[in-house]
Amino acid sequence: MTAPATTTDAIAIEHLEVRRGGQQVLRDISLTVPRGSITGLLGPSGSGKTTLMRSIVGTQIIESGSVRVLGEEAGSRGLRRRVGYVTQAPSIYDDLTVADNISYFGALYGASSADVETALAAVGLGSHARHRGSELSGGQRTRASLACALVADPELLVLDEPTVGLDPVLRADLWEQFDALVKQGRTLLVSSHVMDEAEHCDQLLLMREGRLLAQLTPAELRSDTGESSLENAFLTLIRMGEEL
Numbered sequence: 001m002t003a004p005a006t007t008t009d010a011i012a013i014e015h016l017e018v019r020r021g022g023q024q025v026l027r028d029i030s031l032t033v034p035r036g037s038i039t040g041l042l043g044p045s046g047s048g049k050t051t052l053m054r055s056i057v058g059t060q061i062i063e064s065g066s067v068r069v070l071g072e073e074a075g076s077r078g079l080r081r082r083v084g085y086v087t088q089a090p091s092i093y094d095d096l097t098v099a100d101n102i103s104y105f106g107a108l109y110g111a112s113s114a115d116v117e118t119a120l121a122a123v124g125l126g127s128h129a130r131h132r133g134s135e136l137s138g139g140q141r142t143r144a145s146l147a148c149a150l151v152a153d154p155e156l157l158v159l160d161e162p163t164v165g166l167d168p169v170l171r172a173d174l175w176e177q178f179d180a181l182v183k184q185g186r187t188l189l190v191s192s193h194v195m196d197e198a199e200h201c202d203q204l205l206l207m208r209e210g211r212l213l214a215q216l217t218p219a220e221l222r223s224d225t226g227e228s229s230l231e232n233a234f235l236t237l238i239r240m241g242e243e244l
């Protein structure tokens with residue numbers, strides 16, 4: 001059951017349906033994402049997480065339903081600067097330094113050199129500012145990509161599996177950075193297929209086969225299923241759904 005949309009919602013989706021390649025990929029999705037929080041979008045590979053994120057940032061053609069972002073229709077011109085999107089494959093230029101990559105994206109939004117410094121510091125890459133993209137590790141590339149999105153000072157950040165392929169220490173570092181961004185008043189929507197990452201989130205959106213199984217907090221997921229591990233809780237929720 002989804003709470004009714006309010007002005008405190010960063011994202012409000014009603015009855016969203018999406019087809020890709022002739023196949024129904026999202027089915028009757030309704031959800032809300034409150035402002036100033038971290039929402040985890042979790043589900044197995046192929047469950048529709050990227051398609052849902054594309055619908056939110058306005059790069060996906062939708063079949064029916066409504067997607068409102070920061071009070072406007074998804075993809076509206078006015079949202080360009082207000083919404084940052086980091087895709088699954090970190091997209092930075094290998095032949096530019098980290099600072100030049102951020103400056104390049106910043107220039108699209110009229111960002112100053114101070115904004116570039118702030119974005120570098122926010123992702124902890126100050127000491128790598130002069131390193132070229134080609135010289136970065138996987139985790140550093142992800143953080144450089146995140147800085148390119150942050151330089152526009154977006155209110156909402158949509159991050160598609162930012163921790164995939166990172167070791168546990170780097171993952172923990174990145175989640176700390178996400179927490180700091182939320183404390184500054186931003187809203188984060190972060191997808192993952194690793195259930196233990198759900199622990200870091202204020203609320204969870206659990207997806208399976210193009211449907212939203214549940215919108216709840218980690219504590220509610222545990223109490224609803226009687227499971228202490230979030231991995232087991234998700235599996236129990238799926239079985240409960242199948243038995244209905």
Ligand SMILES: Nc1ncnc2c1ncn2[C@@H]1O[C@H](COP(=O)(O)OP(=O)(O)OP(=O)(O)O)[C@@H](O)[C@H]1O
Nearest residue numbers: 020021025043044045046047048049050051052193
């Ligand atoms: N370009 C495309 N054309 C047709 N179907 C697609 C396309 N991209 C994805 N799909 C299908 O849409 C469904 C949802 O894919 P999506 O990438 O949204 O899932 P996901 O949960 O993000 O998966 P992953 O965790 O593996 O990234 C899958 O069945 C996939 O095969």
